[in-house]
Amino acid sequence: MSMHVSIRKQMVSADRHFALDIDFDSASRRIALFGPSGAGKSLTLRAIAGLLAPDSGRIVLNGRTLFDADAGIDVRPQERRVAYLFQEYALFPHLTVGQNIGFGLSRGWRNPRRGAVHPEAQRWIDAFGLADIVGNYPAEISGGQKQRVALARALVAQPDIVLLDEPFSALDPALRARMRAELRTLQASLDVPMLVISHDPADVEALGDHVLEIREGRIFGSGTSRQHPPVYAPVSARVA
Numbered sequence: 001m002s003m004h005v006s007i008r009k010q011m012v013s014a015d016r017h018f019a020l021d022i023d024f025d026s027a028s029r030r031i032a033l034f035g036p037s038g039a040g041k042s043l044t045l046r047a048i049a050g051l052l053a054p055d056s057g058r059i060v061l062n063g064r065t066l067f068d069a070d071a072g073i074d075v076r077p078q079e080r081r082v083a084y085l086f087q088e089y090a091l092f093p094h095l096t097v098g099q100n101i102g103f104g105l106s107r108g109w110r111n112p113r114r115g116a117v118h119p120e121a122q123r124w125i126d127a128f129g130l131a132d133i134v135g136n137y138p139a140e141i142s143g144g145q146k147q148r149v150a151l152a153r154a155l156v157a158q159p160d161i162v163l164l165d166e167p168f169s170a171l172d173p174a175l176r177a178r179m180r181a182e183l184r185t186l187q188a189s190l191d192v193p194m195l196v197i198s199h200d201p202a203d204v205e206a207l208g209d210h211v212l213e214i215r216e217g218r219i220f221g222s223g224t225s226r227q228h229p230p231v232y233a234p235v236s237a238r239v240a
Contacts, residue, residue, distance in 0.1 A: 001029050001161065001193040007047050007057035007067070020044070020054075020217045030187065032208025033197040040217040041197035045163045048195070049084040050077035062160055083154035083162045087169050089146050091138040091153075097145075098134040101125060101152045124152035127190075143171060144179055148186075155192060164196040168203060180206050 002025075009020040020040045033041045046052035048059055050066065053074060059067040061082070066075045091100050102118030117125065117134060125134055128148040133141050141149070147167065154162050167183065168176040184206045187194055196207045204211055213221040 002027050002060075002062055003031070003161070003195075004058065004060040005044070005048065007044075007054035007059065009043065009047065009052065009054045011043070018217060020047075022047075022214075022217070022219060024212055024219050024222070026210045026212075028210035029191070029193040030207060030209040031193075031195040032204045032211045033195065033214055034199070034201070034204045034208070034211055035214035035220075036199055039214045041199075041214055042165055043217075044214070045084065045165055045195070045197055049082050049163055050075060050080050051084070064160075081158070081160045083157065083159035085150050085154055085162065085164045085167060087166045089150035091146060091149060093138050096135050096137055097130055097141065097149050098125065100138070100149055101130075101156055103153060105156060118156075121152070121156050124156050128152045128186075143175055144182060147179055147183065151183075151186065155190070159192075161193040161195060164194060164207075166198055167196065168198075168200070176200075177202075183207065 004025050006023045007020065008022075011018040011020065018040070020043050022040065022044050033044060035041055043052060047054050047067070048061075054067065054069065056069045057067070058065065058069070061080075065071070065073050066080050066082075067073060092103065095103065098117040098121060101124055102121035105118050105120055125131055128151065130145070130148060130152065133145060138146060138149070151162070168179055171179060180203060187207065194207070196203065198204055198207075209224060211223050212219050213223075
């Protein structure tokens with residue numbers, strides 16, 4: 001897996017001016033963006049997913065250009081082969097687990113029969129151990145099950161990378177630790193490239209091999225989660 005991100009974006013509101021200036025390369029299959037709230041982590045993920053258009057720069061994934069301001073390239077989100085998991089998982093409350101996982105795979109799947117399961121979805125239902133709850137609605141399942149459903153829905157489209165936006169932010173500490181361990185196990189067994197953002201060092205240590213520290217819209221340092229305590233070398237000190 002290879003990723004190149006070099007983007008600029010000016011965000012102006014009535015009470016704030018924020019400049020996003022992100023530049024990094026990674027060949028890791030487990031990338032973590034680490035930093036405080038408001039540092040620009042979610043904006044970076046949104047740009048990679050195609051939900052935010054940078055003012056300038058390039059985004060390249062596995063040799064495929066997703067965005068290039070100079071060349072006029074801006075691949076539509078649904079064509080980027082990038083899966084985005086929102087903080088609250090964004091499951092459709094009126095669809096069952098099976099319908100959520102199969103959503104969008106084929107035309108006419110927007111209003112499937114309650115008992116219907118898309119053939120391609122069955123693989124991930126089995127892989128994530130969701131067969132017993134396939135007919136349940138999101139309100140009827142646990143937080144851990146919701147995470148697995150959201151991941152299955154992301155993976156069913158065979159993305160090149162999965163982006164996770166603070167996946168445990170709404171959970172209490174005990175559940176957060178359990179969910180973190182479960183995601184790490186899934187990440188290892190599925191071998192799907194993932195980029196996770198978090199402000200929690202424990203998330204970074206569990207889920208990231210290549211760690212990028214972000215502050216005030218810029219990559220401040222780069223390192224590995226295996227360092228104890230983590231020490232991220234300033235980007236300017238890195239050798240290409």
